[in-house]
Amino acid sequence: MDALINQLPTGLAIGAVLLLAALGLNFTFGQMGVINMAHGELIMIGAYTAYVLHAWIGLNPAYSLLIALPVAFTITGTLGWLLELSVIRHFYGRPLDTLLLTFGIGMILQQGARDTFGAPNVDVPAPAWLTGGITLTGGIRIHYSRLFILALAIACVIAIAYHLNRSRHGRQMRAVIHNRDLAAISGINTRKVDATTFFIGSGLAGIAGVALTLIGPTGPTLGTNYIVDAFLVVVVGGLGQLRGTVLAAFTLGILNATVEAWADASLAKLIVFAAIIAFLQARPQGLFTVKTRALT
Amino acid sequence: MNTPTPHLSVRGLSAGYGRARVLFDIDLTIEPGTIACVMGRNGVGKTTLLNTITGLITPTTGTITHNGTDITHLAPHHRTRRGIAYAPQGHDTFAPLTVAENLHVTHQATRRGGPELIDAALARFPRLQPLLHRKAALLSGGQAQQLAIARALVTNPSLLVLDEPTEGIQPNIVAEIEAAITDTAAQGITILLVEQYLDVALRLADTVTVIDAGRIIHTGPRTELTHESAHALMAI
Ligand SMILES: Nc1ncnc2c1ncn2[C@@H]1O[C@H](COP(=O)(O)OP(=O)(O)OP(=O)(O)O)[C@@H](O)[C@H]1O
Ligand SMILES: [Mg+2]
Numbered sequence: 001m002d003a004l005i006n007q008l009p010t011g012l013a014i015g016a017v018l019l020l021a022a023l024g025l026n027f028t029f030g031q032m033g034v035i036n037m038a039h040g041e042l043i044m045i046g047a048y049t050a051y052v053l054h055a056w057i058g059l060n061p062a063y064s065l066l067i068a069l070p071v072a073f074t075i076t077g078t079l080g081w082l083l084e085l086s087v088i089r090h091f092y093g094r095p096l097d098t099l100l101l102t103f104g105i106g107m108i109l110q111q112g113a114r115d116t117f118g119a120p121n122v123d124v125p126a127p128a129w130l131t132g133g134i135t136l137t138g139g140i141r142i143h144y145s146r147l148f149i150l151a152l153a154i155a156c157v158i159a160i161a162y163h164l165n166r167s168r169h170g171r172q173m174r175a176v177i178h179n180r181d182l183a184a185i186s187g188i189n190t191r192k193v194d195a196t197t198f199f200i201g202s203g204l205a206g207i208a209g210v211a212l213t214l215i216g217p218t219g220p221t222l223g224t225n226y227i228v229d230a231f232l233v234v235v236v237g238g239l240g241q242l243r244g245t246v247l248a249a250f251t252l253g254i255l256n257a258t259v260e261a262w263a264d265a266s267l268a269k270l271i272v273f274a275a276i277i278a279f280l281q282a283r284p285q286g287l288f289t290v291k292t293r294a295l296t
Numbered sequence: 297m298n299t300p301t302p303h304l305s306v307r308g309l310s311a312g313y314g315r316a317r318v319l320f321d322i323d324l325t326i327e328p329g330t331i332a333c334v335m336g337r338n339g340v341g342k343t344t345l346l347n348t349i350t351g352l353i354t355p356t357t358g359t360i361t362h363n364g365t366d367i368t369h370l371a372p373h374h375r376t377r378r379g380i381a382y383a384p385q386g387h388d389t390f391a392p393l394t395v396a397e398n399l400h401v402t403h404q405a406t407r408r409g410g411p412e413l414i415d416a417a418l419a420r421f422p423r424l425q426p427l428l429h430r431k432a433a434l435l436s437g438g439q440a441q442q443l444a445i446a447r448a449l450v451t452n453p454s455l456l457v458l459d460e461p462t463e464g465i466q467p468n469i470v471a472e473i474e475a476a477i478t479d480t481a482a483q484g485i486t487i488l489l490v491e492q493y494l495d496v497a498l499r500l501a502d503t504v505t506v507i508d509a510g511r512i513i514h515t516g517p518r519t520e521l522t523h524e525s526a527h528a529l530m531a532i
Contacts, residue, residue, distance in 0.1 A: 171401045175390045181352050182390065184372040185382045187406030187451060240392075 005140055007257040013146040013215060015253020016153035020208035021226050022233035022245050023160060024201035028080075030239040031177045031197050034088055035095060037102040039230070040223025041109035042080060042202050046072040046209020047218040048117060050124045061127050065210070069152075072206035080202020084195055106223070113220040121217035130214065145214040152211055156204065161242055169196050177240045229256070232276055238286025247287055252276075301364045303328040303486040304349070304455060309358030311348045318344045319510045322358070326455075326503070331477070331487040333501035333518075335494075335530060341510045342490045343385050346459050349488070350382040351375045362455065377406050381453035385460050385490075387441040391433035395424055395443055398432050399450050408452035417446040420476055438469035445476060456480060457488045462496055474500065494526055506530065 021043055028034050050068035053059045059067060083105065091098045126145050133143040164170040172193045175183040184190050212222060233252055237244030255275065259268040306324040310317065318341045326332040336342050347353045349360055351372035359368045367375055376382070390398050399414050418425055421442040427435065432443060441461055448456055458477070462470045470493075477500055481487050491497040497504065504521055506514040506529045514529050521529075 168404055171393065171397055172405065174392055174397075175401050178390050178392055179388065181372075182384065182388050185350050185352065185376055185384070186402040186447065187373050187376040188401070189371075189373050189405075 005138065007261050008254065009140065009142045009146050011254030011257035012250060013149045013253070014257055015250035016149045017208050017211050017215065018226065018229055018233050018253050019153045019246060019249035020156060020204055020211060021230035022237065022249055023156065023242075024204035024208075025230050026234045026237065026239065026241075026245050027173070027197050027201040029234055031173060032088075032092060032194055033095060034092070035099045035102070035231075036080075036083075036088070037099055037227070038083065038106040038109060039102075039202070039205050040225075040227030041106040041113075042076040042205035042223070043209040043212065043226060044113060044218070044220065044223040045079065045109065046076050046206030047124070047213050047222055048113060048122075048209075049075055049206065050210045050213045051117070051122050051218055054124055055122070061125050062129070063127070065124075065127050065130075065214075068210045068213075069207055072210045073203040074206075076206030076209070077199040077203030080205070081195055081199040083202070084198035088198075089191075089194070110220045110224075117220070119220065121219040123217050124213035126214055149211045149214055152207070156207060157242065157246060163200075164242070169193065173197055174240070236276060236279060236286055241286065244287035300328070302326060302361075303330075303363060304488065305361040306345075306349065307359045307361070309345075309348060309355050309360065311344055311353050311355040311358075313344075313353075317356075317510070319348070319355075322507075322512060324505060324512070324515070326486055326488060328486055329481065329484050330502040331481050331489060331500050332503045332505065333497045334488070334490045334505045334507060335492070335497055335526075336507035337530065340507045342507060343459055345507070346382065346384075346457050346488070346490060350380060350457055373405070376451055377408065379408070379452070379454035380457065381448035381451045381455070382457040383441075383444040383448040383459065383461060385463065387437060387444045387461075389432040389435070389440050389443050389447065392431065394429050394431055395435070396428040398443055398447050402447050403450040406451040413450045413452050417449040420449065420479070421446050421472075423472075438465045441465055441469070441473065442476075445473065449480070453485060455486045455488065459490045460492055461489070462491065462493055470496065494523070494530065498523065498526060 021039070025036065025039055028036050049072040050065065053068050053071065054061060054064045087101060087105070088098060091101060130145045130148055133141055135141050164174060172183070172188050175186065175188060176190050176193050180190055209222070212218070229252060233245060233248045237248035252272070255272055256268065259271050263271065302325045304326040306322055309322040310320050312318040322345060334342055334345065344353065348355050351370060355368065359366055361367065362378065362380060390401065393401065399417060403414055423439060424442055424446060427439060432440065435443060445458065445461060461473050465473070474496060477487060477489065489500065491500070498518065498521070501518045504514070504516065504518055504526065505512055
């Protein structure tokens with residue numbers, strides 16, 4: 001129990017990053033059935049964006065983080081959009097080809113990062129207003145940076161919920177996810193919706209990357225550490241399901257952090273994988289699915 | 297010179313799924329403002345024909361002309377935007393969206409008129425009015441079919457394509473749907489209807505086309521058919 005309580009803040013922060021990574025994946029996977037293996041590298045590029053703004057452009061650390069968020073969103077969003085337009089679009093309905101192709105693109109992006117920034121990890125200092133933390137009764141210490149990541153993830157979820165339910169593109173997205181043919185004969189340009197979805201989903205990867213600079217060092221393989229977990233969140237949470245993704249991300253984050261507190265990292269992974277396989281045996285459709293009368 | 301252009305003209309159309317050929321050399325002409333009814337037994341290719349006309353399937357040969365324009369290779373959303381509305385078989389709706397969202401997303405995407413189109417569609421199907429904020433997934437079959445037709449009507453179509461709108465629906469709702477089809481036709485909208493119930497088809501149709509095994513085996517004005525001769529055609 002102690003382990004759980006002590007690891008709770010870290011677990012929540014990791015869960016929040018997983019959530020940001022998985023939200024984007026859920027869109028591209030849920031809407032287009034595309035397994036974008038380069039999504040992890042978009043996270044990495046988001047993290048390096050924060051680094052470049054601080055170390056190369058020399059922005060004041062006090063506000064460099066806040067500027068990095070929209071800049072990373074735009075950069076990785078544009079990259080994802082270009083990726084969809086130039087490559088992925090031509091491989092819809094061929095999941096294995098897409099998987100290998102985006103895996104290759106991910107490798108190229110990693111090498112590009114290695115050539116540009118060097119193989120060793122770099123650090124992005126947190127702004128002064130995020131150092132320190134609060135100590136709760138019972139001796140649990142919560143870093144402000146962890147709280148910031150949590151708040152960032154919550155803000156993104158609210159923004160996405162608003163987008164999905166209130167905006168024109170959001171409604172079209174939900175229509176395309178549900179039934180692409182019906183969307184097309186309803187006058188929706190599904191190709192255009194796909195491109196916009198890829199932009200938003202990839203942009204969220206950039207935000208996840210910026211958040212990760214607050215948790216640890218940044219390196220070319222940063223994304224690969226999170227991509228598998230992010231996919232697990234998508235599968236467990238259910239496709240196109242915001243609630244499920246949120247719940248799955250935090251559960252996985254906390255599970256990872258607590259199991260790691262009393263087992264070593266690889267054993268922890270094994271235990272978490274086993275738990276997920278057991279869960280998917282019981283509920284292959286994920287936590288939540290769309291209610292239909294046919295199912296009830 | 298002065299022969300009016302047909303509203304829809306299909307010439308030498310063949311289509312299928314991958315290697316499986318389903319439709320062979322289909323010719324179909326629909327005059328403006330008429331109700332054309334396509335009939336035939338299960339699996340003969342009626343839905344495939346409608347899917348090809350609305351652009352969901354690309355034909356292997358043949359042409360489709362709408363109001364004099366060749367639309368054979370036009371994307372489905374462009375066909376909807378030029379006035380071809382489609383309510384597919386099985387009262388398909390956007391299940392996770394509310395009734396209101398189903399209508400709005402279609403209305404906004406097609407951009408063929410103002411909000412009065414939504415009011416008109418709801419006036420046409422008043423049963424949908426109290427359900428506006430309910431998810432389409434939770435509608436009954438009859439309600440979903442009404443939403444499916446309303447969703448097609450908010451695109452302000454010149455051609456309304458309906459695939460078995462009365463399939464599996466209780467008699468009093470069938471009567472309402474029939475009335476909606478008659479009213480829509482009375483507004484001058486051309487209708488292409490696939491209908492399995494002989495009674496309904498013969499009440500509504502101006503022309504009747506019968507398909508068997510992917511080929512047209514009969515086409516002509518409704519007046520040429522008696523209940524018995526139609527029944528005989530369907531039993532082939
Ligand atoms: N997606 C598909 N892939 C392969 N074959 C298909 C597909 N859809 C339909 N078919 C086949 O094409 C043929 C015609 O099907 P279609 O749905 O057009 O028939 P239909 O006349 O509409 O039948 P029903 O009265 O049952 O609705 C059938 O043999 C069917 O099995
Ligand atoms: Mg059919």
